[in-house]
Amino acid sequence: MHPDSLEDLAVDLPTDSPIDWDELFEYLPGTLVERVDQPGTLYAIEGYEATMVPPIWLVDDPRPRYPHELRIVSQQPAKVCTLAQPTPQARAAHPA
Secondary structure (H helix, E strand, O other): OOHHHHHHHOOOOOOOOOOOHHHHHHOOOOOEEEEOOOOOOEEEEEEEOOOOOOOEEEOOOOOOEOHHHEEEEEOOOOOOOOOOOOOOOOOOOOOO
16 A cells, blocks of 8 residues: 555544543543542542543442542553564675
8 A cells, every 4th residue: 555545544533522532541441539529438430431421430429420520549550462572683694
């Protein structure tokens, strides 16, 4: 595939998207938070629903919450896989 053909595949993403991507990745499922109005009581984030207002659902809490109602106590490490690094191959020198 020629690099210039990638322009045909480009998708125009709106720059004024209502989704706060930084917030979405800050409030990942499994992150421990406490409600500001209940200090000392910890909740795990069940999910973040970007299309809902408020967007953050907590485990064992019947209603969603706004970020300003919560304080992050412990962040869940992102679940990612490690990529194997290729081992460099030594090449034989060409005779002159």
